[in-house]
Amino acid sequence: MAVLIGNNSNISTHSELCRDGCIMGVLNVTEDSFSDGGDFIELEASVDRVKQIYQEGAMILDIGAESSRPGSSPVSSDVQIQRILPVFQEINKLNLDGLSISVDTTHSKVASLALHQGASIVNDITAGQGDPDMLPMVADTGASIILMHMQGVPLSMQAAPHYDDVVREVTEFLSGRIEEALALGISERKIAIDPGIGFGKTLRHNLELLDGLADIASLGPPVVIGASRKRFLGTICEASPPSNLIGATCATTILGLNAGAKIFRVHDVAQNYQALRVWQSLRQN
Numbered sequence: 001m002a003v004l005i006g007n008n009s010n011i012s013t014h015s016e017l018c019r020d021g022c023i024m025g026v027l028n029v030t031e032d033s034f035s036d037g038g039d040f041i042e043l044e045a046s047v048d049r050v051k052q053i054y055q056e057g058a059m060i061l062d063i064g065a066e067s068s069r070p071g072s073s074p075v076s077s078d079v080q081i082q083r084i085l086p087v088f089q090e091i092n093k094l095n096l097d098g099l100s101i102s103v104d105t106t107h108s109k110v111a112s113l114a115l116h117q118g119a120s121i122v123n124d125i126t127a128g129q130g131d132p133d134m135l136p137m138v139a140d141t142g143a144s145i146i147l148m149h150m151q152g153v154p155l156s157m158q159a160a161p162h163y164d165d166v167v168r169e170v171t172e173f174l175s176g177r178i179e180e181a182l183a184l185g186i187s188e189r190k191i192a193i194d195p196g197i198g199f200g201k202t203l204r205h206n207l208e209l210l211d212g213l214a215d216i217a218s219l220g221p222p223v224v225i226g227a228s229r230k231r232f233l234g235t236i237c238e239a240s241p242p243s244n245l246i247g248a249t250c251a252t253t254i255l256g257l258n259a260g261a262k263i264f265r266v267h268d269v270a271q272n273y274q275a276l277r278v279w280q281s282l283r284q285n
Contacts, residue, residue, distance in 0.1 A: 020280045021257050023273050024060040024102065024265040025053030026228065029083045030067045030075075046087045047094075054099050057273035060121065062265055063087060063114070064104030068125055068199070070158040070231075077107040084110070088117035102146070106130035108137045115141050123224075123265075125150050125199065127177040139185035146192045146224050147177045151200025161200045167212035170195050175219055192263060194224040197252075203232040210255055217260035226265040227252040228272075243267075250275040 027049050029040055040046045053061050065083035066075035084103070091101070102121035103114035108131045111122045120143055127147035128135040138145045149170045151161050163169050174193045181191055195209045195216050209216075210227070217223045227233065228249045229242035237248050246268045253264045253272050257279050266272045 020283060021253075021262055021264065021276050022059040023057060023269055023276060024062050024224070024263050025056070025058035025269040026265060026267050027053065027061060027063045027087070028067070029063065029065045029087060041083070043086050043090065047090045050087070050091055050094070050096075053269050054096050056269035058099065058269045060100045060102055060263065062102040062104050062123055063119075064123075065110070066105065068154045070154060070198075073155055077105075077109040080105060080107065080110045081113050084114065085117070088114065088119070092118055106134070108133040111143075112137055112141070115143050120144060121146065123194075124148065125196070127174070128181065129177075135181055135184045135186065138181075138190075142187075142190070144190040144192070145181065145186060146194055147174060147181065148194035148224075148226075149173050149196040149199065151196075154199075157200035161202055161205060163205060166201065166205045166208050167215055170209060171212075171216050171219065174216065178219065178221065188221070192222040192224050193219060194226060194265075197225065197227045198230040198232065201232075203235055206230075206232045210252060210259075213256060213259035213261055222262035223256070223260065224263040224265060225252060225256040225261045227256075228264075228266040228268070246271050254279055 027040060027046060029046055031041055040049045050061060063084055065080035100121060101119040102123045103111055103119045104123040105111050106124055106126045111134065122138055122143055123146040124130070124134060125148045127149065151157060178191055178193065182188060193216065197206050197209060201209065213223065229245045233245045233248035234240050234242065237245065239245055249266055249268060250272055253275050256264060264272055
C-alpha cells in the first residue's frame with residue numbers, strides 16, 4: 001500500500017515521500033483515449049478503477065476527461081465537468097487515506113472544480129499556456145501543478161515534429177515555464193515537470209529524452225514520466241495492442257528512476273509498483 005500522505009498533500013510532500021519514486025495511476029473518463037478509451041466512461045467502472053489504483057499501490061490518482069492522444073479533438077470544459085464531477089463525488093465517499101488526486105486538464109474552470117472537490121494537483125499538458133487563468137488560479141488556491149512540454153496540439157502534434165536538440169529544447173522550455181509559474185506566485189515546492197513523452201515527438205525524440213532525463217531532472221522540480229503503453233514502445237517491441245506493453249512501460253519506469261525521475265504516470269499500477277519496489281530494495285542494500 002502507498003505511504004500515507006493525506007488528501008491535501010502537494011508536490012513538495014511527494015518530492016519528500018517520493019524521493020525514491022512513486023506511482024501515479026491513470027483514470028481516463030473519456031470515450032477515445034488511445035489505450036482505454038470508453039472503458040471507464042460509466043460511473044461504476046470509474047469508481048472500480050479508482051479502488052483498483054489505490055489498492056495496487058499508487059500514491060497519486062490522475063483523473064482526466066479529455067483525450068490527448070495524437071489526432072484527438074478538444075473537449076469543452078462543460079463536458080469535462082459533466083464527466084468528472086460524479087467521479088469526484090463518489091471518491092469523496094470512499095476511505096482512500098494516502099491517495100492524492102490530480103486532475104488532468106488544460107482548462108482552469110475544470111481544474112478549479114476538481115480542486116474544490118478534493119484534488120490537490122493540476123496536471124496541465126500545456127504547462128499553463130492553454131488557459132491564461134490556469135497558473136494564477138493554481139497560485140491563488142495553493143494547489144500543485146505539473147508543467148508538461150508539448151510541441152503543437154494533440155490534433156496535429158505527430159504530423160511532423162522537429163527539434164534541433166530535443167533534450168536542450170525541452171529543458172529550456174520547462175525552465176521557462178517554471179520561471180513563469182514562480183513569477184505568478186506558485187511555490188517552487190508545488191511544481192513538477194514532465195518532458196511530454198509522445199507529445200509532438202518521434203520515436204527517436206522519445207528515446208533521446210529518456211536518455212537525457214538527468215538534464216531535465218537537474219532543473220530541480222520532481223520529474224514526471226508518462227510513457228505508459230505509448231506507441232513508440234509498441235514500435236520498438238513490435239507489439240500491439242497498447243495493453244501488451246506493460247513490460248516495456250516498466251522498463252521506462254526503471255530507466256526514469258535511475259535518471260532521477262520521481263513520479264510515474266501509468267495505466268498498469270501493480271506491475272510498475274512491483275518494478276519500483278524492487279529498484280528501491282536494491283538501492284537500500
